[in-house]
Amino acid sequence: MLLHYCPQCGSKLQSGFKFCPSCGEKLPCLVNSAETADTETAVVSDPGPHGSLHSLSPGPHSVLSALNSSKDAVEASASSALTRSPIFRSTRQTATKITSSPATPPKAVKYTDQRALTSPRKRKTSPKVQEEEEKEPKKVSSLSAQTSPSDQKCLTSPRKRKASPKVQEEEELKIVPLPQAQTPPSAKSKAKRAKRLCVVEPVQEGVEFCDQSGKKWKLVKLLFQTEVELTYGVQQVSVGTSSDDWKHILRLGAKEGQLFNEQNFLQRAAKPVAVEKWMKKLSMDFLGIPSCVGFGLHDTYRFLIFPDMGQTLQSVMDIEKKCLPEKAVLQLALRLLDALEFVHENEYTHADIHAGNIYISTIGHSQVFLSGFGHAFRFCPGGNHVEYREGSRTPHQGNLNFISLDSHKGAGPSRRSDLQSLGYCLLSWMTGTLPWSDITKSSSAISAEKERYMTDVLGLMSSCFKKRRVSDVLQSYLSQAMGLHYTEKPDYSLLKAGLNEALQKMGGTLGAPLIFR
Incomplete structure (x- = not known):
């Protein structure tokens, strides 16, 4: 005979199934017809509050159904089912007592069959029962004492095998988290402040600068300086240039300083083409917007080059x-x-x-x-x-x-x-x-x-x-x-x-x- 419920996941099964279609577990079955008859008439005992046993018989909705091919066996099973009462199961059940007819001596049922008689969906434990079990861990029925430790472990519901809250707390305390490496505070803001306040050191006259277009410019004379900027007279390096006359000026400052903002403005809004177009539109003979003829980077400095403006x-x-x-x-x-x-x-x-x-x-x-x-x-x-x-x-x-x-x-x-x-x-x-x-x-x-x-x-x-x-x-x-x-x-x-x-x-x-x- 096969089961109506899977003992592992509790899924409903049809007759003839040997494996559960949900979890894939092999379904236990009775060994022979003699055991089947004894199992169907078995009375399962449940320990009462004082250890007494109440004999119960399977009800009309038993988890076992008759699969005998003979008509007489089916009728006998149906007639005996009318006299049975509903099966009571709880997670506190620790043993099963099999009772047969007076003519038949008691016969033990294998654990696999006993598990099959119990639906996993009915093995939930109420909160009161859990509290009683925590307070009285030593209270065990006489029948459970006769059960082997391995059988007792198997008879325990998987949901009951969870550790108690106290045990979980103790285990958590044992796990000591590793100290996380403390990252040093970011010094980005400090570096920005330092760049803003840094004093630009003068560059030796005669040093050559190369702009973005590849032109080379030689520093001729330091004209004036401030805390954040230097202004030099420069001349373009070319073949045959030997005099110290200069027709351009080079403004030198920090790479990320004010010259960076000025370079963006000149390239975006003050291109020579735009200036000439504006002058032509308003019929002007002159507009005082400087024209940048070169720019670039030199070491940690940024520089802009303009024609000499006086x-x-x-x-x-x-x-x-x-x-x-x-x-x-x-x-x-x-x-x-x-x-x-x-x-x-x-x-x-x-x-x-x-x-x-x-x-x-x-x-x-x-x-x-x-x-x-x-x-x-x-x-x-x-x-x-x-x-x-x-x-x-x-x-x-x-x-x-x-x-x-x-x-x-x-x-x-x-x-x-x-x-x-x-x-x-x-x-x-x-x-x-x-x-x-x-x-x-x-x-x-x-x-x-x-x-x-x-x-x-x-x-x-x-x-x-x-x-x-x-x-x-x-x-x-x-x-x-x-x-x-x-x-x-x-x-x-x-x-x-x-x-x-x-x-x-x-x-x-x-x-x-x-x-x-």
Whole structure:
């Protein structure tokens, strides 16, 4: 006879199966018909609470079914099944007592048959039974004592063989995790800070630099230097060059410093073709955007090469040691507004306008170049103006005396930022001072002073001019620049018209040489 349930997985079976279709285990069967008859009439005993046995007989839904071919055997099995009661099984069952008819002596059933009589789905243990077994581990029935250890292990449900929570905790405590290797803190941010603050060491004159196109340039003379940048006069190395005359300048700085940002701006927005196209569009004879003729890397440095643009405005002011005439200031303002309009139309701002970044040509003193785009910011990528957000950039970047309030607060500089910076420069060049020009003041104090004068242009002019006559055209320019919104586009034509009108009244023209005396 075969089984209706698999003793391993509990799947239902059809008659005639010898292997379980779910788990593949071989199904146990009875040895002979005599054992079959005895097994069907067996009474399975279950120990009660005090060790007594309650005799139970298989019910009408017994896990064994008759497979005898003879009709008499089937009828006998069906008649005997009517007198049987349902089978009770639990995981606490530890032994089985086989009882036969009075004429037949007791006969033991093999363990395989006994397992077949029990459905795995009915061998679940209730929580109360589990608690009793944990509290009384030594309480075992008399029949279980007669069972061999191997049989006892087999009679135990696989689900009951799991370790108790306490045992699991003890085993977990025995497993000591290996100490993880502690990775040292990243020094990337420290390295970046060091690069920003590193002082560029001068390079010996005569050293040759090779740019990206393979051209070689020899350092001829160190012109001037700052903490983050060196400027050399250089000449292109070619056959027959022996003189020390130079027609180009080389600016040298840290590889990842401000020159990297300036190189990106020049290659993206200030190509010579774009400059010429802009000049042709507006019928201009000159535009003060420098043309980069070479760039490259040398050891740990980055360098940019430009045609000689003359001398910086700061060096001129250092020589003169006095304020600039109003006529020269207006000429500078008009030339710089032309350059700023081009830069702004190409989605960038300069963000660091001061005399050290302005070059005056030595021939004629009529050409003015706006250089030093190390802090250039793309304020309108793809035609979409960035939102005003304080702290989005490093605050106080640039020359503290002349940067805008937006730059002090860490917001991305916009077009109004450049016009305000230019206004501070014009005021300083004309009067020689600013209310916050005291070098002992901190950057936060300078920012507070600028914020105070944002809505008090007249007070700002009075503080700088003191008892002298205030320049009306400069006051008008500052009022327009301070009144701009963050994303507002300035009216460059209106600004330049007011400055040009005042310049003409003084007898000056835009193309006339600059006179600093």
